[in-house]
Amino acid sequence: MASIGGIKQxxxxxxxxxxxxxxxxxxxxxxxxxxxxxxxxxDFRTAAVFIETPIALRAGDALHLAVAxxxxxxxxxxxxxxxxxxxxxxxxxxxxx
Numbered sequence: 001m002a003s004i005g006g007i008k009q010x011x012x013x014x015x016x017x018x019x020x021x022x023x024x025x026x027x028x029x030x031x032x033x034x035x036x037x038x039x040x041x042x043d044f045r046t047a048a049v050f051i052e053t054p055i056a057l058r059a060g061d062a063l064h065l066a067v068a069x070x071x072x073x074x075x076x077x078x079x080x081x082x083x084x085x086x087x088x089x090x091x092x093x094x095x096x097x
Contacts, residue, residue: 001026043067055085065091 005019014022046066051057057065061082068075068091075086076094086093 037067037071039063039067040070043070046070050085050088053085053088055081055088057081057085061085 001023005014005023008014009016009019043063043066046069047059047062050062050065051059061079062085064077064082065075065086067073068086074092074094075082077083077086083093
């Protein structure tokens with residue numbers, strides 16, 4: 001979220017105050033509604049396999065999919081490529097549209 005806010009502020013889409021408020025709102029939401037998990041060595045090996053698929057995933061996206069697969073979690077993303085790739089390992093998607 002910090003990265004998205006930084007990009008939006010640098011491109012003039014939002015000001016610093018809006019960025020700070022959005023980040024605070026997200027952190028509040030995350031602390032109340034989302035769980036955290038540690039990555040395991042096997043997640044990196046699984047991600048390496050996902051990178052070799054024809055979908056051309058970025059390393060970070062492949063790692064997210066690997067962890068989601070291990071946890072049997074649903075994947076939610078605004079990124080079309082990551083959403084499409086989530087079907088390859090048979091992961092359930094959380095539709096945001």
